[in-house]
Amino acid sequence: xxxxxxxxxxxxxxxxxxxxxxxxxxxxxxxxxxxxxxxxxxxxxxxxxxxxxxxxxxxxxxxxxxxxxxxxxxxxxxxxxxxxxxxxxxxxxxxxxxxxxxxxxxxxxxxxxxxxxxxxxxxxxxxxxxxxxxxxxxxxxxxxxxxxxxxxxxxxxxxxxxxxxxxxx
Amino acid sequence: xxxxxxxxxxxxxxxxxxxxxxxxxxxxxxxxxxxxxxxxxxxxxxxxxxxxxxxxxxxxxxxxxxxxxxxxxxxxxxxxxxxxxxxxxxxxxxxxxxxxxxxxxxxxxxxxxxxxxxxxxxxxxxxxxxxxxxxxxxxxxxxxxxxxxxxxxxxxxxxxxxxxxxxxxxxxxxxxxxxxxxxxxxxxxxxxxxxxxxxxxxxxxxxxxxxxxxxxxxxxxxxxxxxxxxxxxxxxxxxxxxxxxxxxxxxxxxxxxxxxxxxxxxxxxxxxx
Numbered sequence: 500x501x502x503x504x505x506x507x508x509x510x511x512x513x514x515x516x517x518x519x520x521x522x523x524x525x526x527x528x529x530x531x532x533x534x535x536x537x538x539x540x541x542x543x544x545x546x547x548x549x550x551x552x553x554x555x556x557x558x559x560x561x562x563x564x565x566x567x568x569x570x571x572x573x574x575x576x577x578x579x580x581x582x583x584x585x586x587x588x589x590x591x592x593x594x595x596x597x598x599x600x601x602x603x604x605x606x607x608x609x610x611x612x613x614x615x616x617x618x619x620x621x622x623x624x625x626x627x628x629x630x631x632x633x634x635x636x637x638x639x640x641x642x643x644x645x646x647x648x649x650x651x652x653x654x655x656x657x658x659x660x661x662x663x664x665x666x667x668x
Numbered sequence: 669x670x671x672x673x674x675x676x677x678x679x680x681x682x683x684x685x686x687x688x689x690x691x692x693x694x695x696x697x698x699x700x701x702x703x704x705x706x707x708x709x710x711x712x713x714x715x716x717x718x719x720x721x722x723x724x725x726x727x728x729x730x731x732x733x734x735x736x737x738x739x740x741x742x743x744x745x746x747x748x749x750x751x752x753x754x755x756x757x758x759x760x761x762x763x764x765x766x767x768x769x770x771x772x773x774x775x776x777x778x779x780x781x782x783x784x785x786x787x788x789x790x791x792x793x794x795x796x797x798x799x800x801x802x803x804x805x806x807x808x809x810x811x812x813x814x815x816x817x818x819x820x821x822x823x824x825x826x827x828x829x830x831x832x833x834x835x836x837x838x839x840x841x842x843x844x845x846x847x848x849x850x851x852x853x854x855x856x857x858x859x860x861x862x863x864x865x866x867x868x869x870x871x872x873x874x875x876x877x878x879x880x881x882x883x884x885x886x887x888x889x890x891x892x893x894x895x896x897x898x899x900x901x902x903x904x905x906x907x908x909x910x911x912x913x914x915x916x917x918x919x920x921x922x923x924x925x926x927x928x929x930x931x932x933x934x935x936x937x938x939x940x941x
Contacts, residue, residue: 509695516691520684534680542687549695591676608676631676 506552507560516545519561522632526565526642527572529627530620532589536575544568558641565642589615589623607665614664618657625650626657729768736764739780742891744870749776753792756783756868759888781811783868786824795831799847802827809865817847820864828853870910872917876903882921883939890914896939900927 507515524541528534544567548560589612596604615623624643628634629650636654640647739745739757747755747763750770755763761780769775774792786792788805796812799819806824811817819828821839829836833851842861846854866873872889874882879900887894892914904925908917918937922929929939 512695513688516688520687524680525678528678528680534678537678538680538682538687542690545691546694549691590679592679594677611676 505554507549507555511555512545512549515548515557515560515564519564520545522628522634523564523568525632526624526628527568529589529624530569530572531576532616536572540568540571540575543571562641562644566644569643610665611661614661617664618660622653622657622660625653626661629654731766731769733768734764734766736762738762740891741888744867749774751787751789753784753786755785758782758867759891778810779812781809781813781867783807783809783865798831800829800831802829809861815849818844820844820859820861822861822865867910872908872910874904874906876905878902879904879921879925886914886917886921890917890935892935892937894918894929894937894939895932900925900939 520541523544524537527537527540531537544564547567548564553560553563591608591612593601593604593608615627618626625639628639628642629636634642636647636650640650643650737745737747737757739759739761741760743759745757745761747757749755749765750767751774753774755776755778757763758781761778761782763776763778763782765776774786774790776794778794778796784794784803785807786803786805790804792803792805794801794810796810796817798812798815798817801808801810801819803824803826806826807822808824808826809820809822811819819826819839821841821843823841825838825840826845827836827838828845828847830847830851830853835852837845837853837855839845839855842858844856844859844861844864846856848854863873863875867889872885874885877885879902880897882904883894883897883900886892889910890913902925904921906920906924908920915931915937918929921927922939927939929937932938
């Protein structure tokens, strides 16, 4: 039996990609701390979504992208853990920093990266999705498939922990 | 901290635009319309499985649903079959058939004595413990009790077969086939069949029949028990109307044969010399 319907057009697909590629790649980066792996997985899930030729429904499509990315990460992560052991660290690079403050920033950055690496997986992901990607709590909840309450809770723990570690405010 | 965050970038080696180029190349290569294989979807598979089970279930009901009609001792029963054929069941007889399967095969299971009037049509088969009777459309009488099996043909043609030895005979009107203990058929020709089907018209006709058989028939016709009947083997001949009561018929039989009897309770009689 065969059925045809109007699948995602290239234009719509491009739109999805523009809006969500960064967030999905970042999401995997927050979990893995591996920039190459994140790019790889993000590219992979977008291609897979295209190959599925589903209809264009942004919310469902995005939910599916996150789900596929998370699953893919877990399956690769398991494999990698067996092969090499998983390197747990995050690193960022600074941009547009005034030269006179650079040293101060560098120092803070190192503390920040170490503190982030010490956070639990779930708390780190929620924290960074909110602070770095500027996603709203309900958006995070939807993408991770958890309740808004859970997001709020993880966020609170992450903030408390970071404040303690960084001695700020 | 907030300020720091604004200054931080993830050190991705590949830019978003580069990634899109890679994806675009693949996207342009892939066909836009894909055939969806519905049979792979779990819902479709479930629906398939469910409909197969449903169809099998319905077919099973149609094939195996059966109706059993019974004439209890002391009663006659007229059974109408789905195609208009009728079976008149004598006392203590039973018949079962598959009403929904009837249009495909006219098969009935039968024990006891019955008078069949079969509508013309496909093969009509009556299975009893010892024998099988097959007709196309005719009327006939079957007697199948204990080890006895006999069939009398009134109209049309009737094929009678032994279930064990597979021996078979075809009988025509006014013939009677009696299955012997050896599994062969004894065919009597030019039989007066009014006696054979007299029971249909509420007549009890005994023509030189062993007394114990006569008492058994009375037991069946009236739904009574007659104690001490087994030792009487003499032959008896006589006609009765079934509308007479059990005690009257018993009275006639016993009087002529010099047997005494007494009524022990409503439906139980005791014979004595």
